[in-house]
Amino acid sequence: MRKRIRISTVLQYIALVLLSVFIISPFLWLLIMAISSSADLTTKPLRWIPAQVDFSSFKELFTLGANSRGEVFLYALRNSLTTAITAVFISMIAIIPAAWVFSRFPGRKNLVLSLAIFTFMLPPIAYCIPLYKMLVRFNLMDNSFSLAIVYCTIILPFCAWLIKESIDGIPYELEEAAIIDGAGLFHRIRDIVLPLLLPALGTVALMAVIMAWDEYFYALLFTNSKNSMTLPVVIANLASGRQSNYGLIAAGGVLASAPPIILGMVFQRALIKGLITGGVKE
Amino acid sequence: MIAVMGIVIGYPLFQTVLYSFTNADLLGIEAPSFVGFSNFTSAFSDRGFLQSLRISGIFGIAVVTAEVLIGTAVALLLNEPLRGTGIVRVLLILPWAVPTIVNAIMWRLIYNPEYGALNSLLYQLNFIDKYISWLSSADKALGAIIVADIWKNFSLVAMIVLASLQALPEPQVEAAKIDGANGWQRFVNITLPHIIPSLQVAMVLRIIEAVKVFDIIYVMTKGGPANKTRSASIFIYQEAFTNSRIGSGSAFAMIMVAFIIALILTYLRLLQKRGR
Incomplete structure (x- = not known):
């Protein structure tokens, strides 16, 4: 009996090691490529460990020269940040009262919520054409702010759903007490609901930022210069050239992944909790 | 907020x-004229479109199945009392x-x-014995993309299932052990029913994402070689923005929406049956 248990434990450890290798190796390779010289990356067969550590790719991406790759990259970094933060900020302001209504007055208004969640399931391709024409007509193409507004369409339904679940968890009696004390609607939300909601809001905002950071389709359609191109677009462009500098592409990829990876690892518990609340009571 | 949603999605x-x-075109050179259902009827005889729907379907089934199986297995493994699970x-x-996009480019490299x-x-x-061009051979490209997608997304399933495993009531498992249930019986009768709700959520999320797949394929192969990886979203994108035929592109998009709604409704119907 004891021997059988030991064999299964050994197998489990082997599986654990294989899993770790599976998770780490592709990204580790990206890291290695980012610090290899292009000579090392174009030998055949491959040199797995670079002859010397070469940070020139990172240096190039962080050098701000006119029309250089560095310029495009740094602008994209700025655009990604402003777009994501603007989109999440607008969504949060719009979402709190809406989620409160969804939670406190169920009934016909939940139809609106269902519709909102439903839009989450639709492919963006189904409404990007009119959006494109609208942005062209109002001269709003290639503009971080309009891209942020478009991102609200992805973020809003998702947030409405998660935040409504959290408001459901706040006892209505607390609000009733405030009504008796003569507090108005605005004060009730600001003084009672909002403080209790803060942790959930933080999680949702974090997830929304990562979603906006990740978005490619709309950014591809609606941006075309360094004024508003976001990181995913710039990185995809870097890689689509015929003469590719592999180290440079890898360095761009590493830099673009760093913020979500760091955020994800630091706030892992909160994120998973968010995923679960969004999930369980669907 | 309802107004905002109305403007950016409803309209x-x-x-x-x-x-x-x-028959509208992208730049609006000619005033669009009404063509009735002809876009829809021609869609169903458009081989490229039908093939792209099939590719989205194959991609969706393959990645969701693999991600659910691998994700659940990983979650079960990480729930065992082993050293090092915290790090993993x-x-x-x-x-x-x-x-x-970084994932797509990483795998392309x-x-x-x-x-x-x-x-x-x-x-x-x-x-x-000789190098293979994975992404430019017609029979390997889709598989290669599927592997890349699985790498990125199995972890979501694993995290959701793992969180639900940790909420598994310990006394139940202990009671089953005392009653003499073996590992497999415990899994089927206690663990599995407990994790199924969260597994379903993970599945719905993944199916929705997978069927409308655009970016990972677009960056890895742009739909090639020989359109063997052209998903429905990529096909419609090309029709509307490369060929600038937004009339027929919109019709294709509507059919795709109908396809997705049908998929979700079937799924919900199945769930309800099981619930009873």
Whole structure:
């Protein structure tokens, strides 16, 4: 009996090691490529460990020269940040009262919520054409702010759903007490609901930022210069050239992944909790 | 907020429906005219479109099945009392956090026909005797993309299932042990029913994402070689923005929406049956 248990434990450890290798190796390779010289990356067969550590790719991406790759990259970094933060900020302001209504007055208004969640399931391709024409007509193409507004369409339904679940968890009696004390609607939300909601809001905002950071389709359609191109677009462009500098592409990829990876690892518990609340009571 | 949603989703959706009955072009050179259902009827005889729907379907089924199986297995493994699971749990967030585009490009570099890591690895281990161009061979490209997608997204399923496993009531498991249930029986009768709700959520999320797949394929192959990886979203994108035929593009998009709604309704129906 004891021997059988030991064999299964050994197998489990082997599986654990294989899993770790599976998770780490592709990204580790990206890291290695980012610090290899292009000579090392174009030998055949491959040199797995670079002859010397070469940070020139990172240096190039962080050098701000006119029309250089560095310029495009740094602008994209700025655009990604402003777009994501603007989109999440607008969504949060719009979402709190809406989620409160969804939670406190169920009934016909939940139809609106269902519709909102439903839009989450639709492919963006189904409404990007009119959006494109609208942005062209109002001269709003290639503009971080309009891209942020478009991102609200992805973020809003998702947030409405998660935040409504959290408001459901706040006892209505607390609000009733405030009504008796003569507090108005605005004060009730600001003084009672909002403080209790803060942790959930933080999680949702974090997830929304990562979603906006990740978005490619709309950014591809609606941006075309360094004024508003976001990181995913710039990185995809870097890689689509015929003469590719592999180290440079890898360095761009590493830099673009760093913020979500760091955020994800630091706030892992909160994120998973968010995923679960969004999930369980669907 | 309802107004905002109405403007940015409702109105465009309505417009798409309108466009789908016209022969509108992207730049509006000619005034669009009403063409009735002809866009829809021609869609069903358009081989490219039908093939793209099939590719989206194959992609969706393959990645969701694999991600659910691998994700659940990983969650079960990480729930065991082993040393080092804490570290691996933190690692698990890595694939999820890597942006989709970076993931696509990372795998493109790995699959590179001349200097890619995969070719070099397989060659040095003597599994292959000459380098393979993974993403430009018609029979391997889709599979290669599917592997890349699985790497990124199995972790989401694993995290959701793992969280639900940790909420598994311990006394139940203990009671079953005392009653003499073996590991497999405990899994089927206690663990599995407990994790199924969260597994379903993970599945719905993944199916929705997988069927409308665009970016990972677009960056890895742009739909090639020979359109063997052209998903429905890529096909419609090309129709509307490359060929600038937004009338028929909108019609294709509406059909795709109908396809997705049917998929979700079937799924919900199945769930209800099981619930009873």
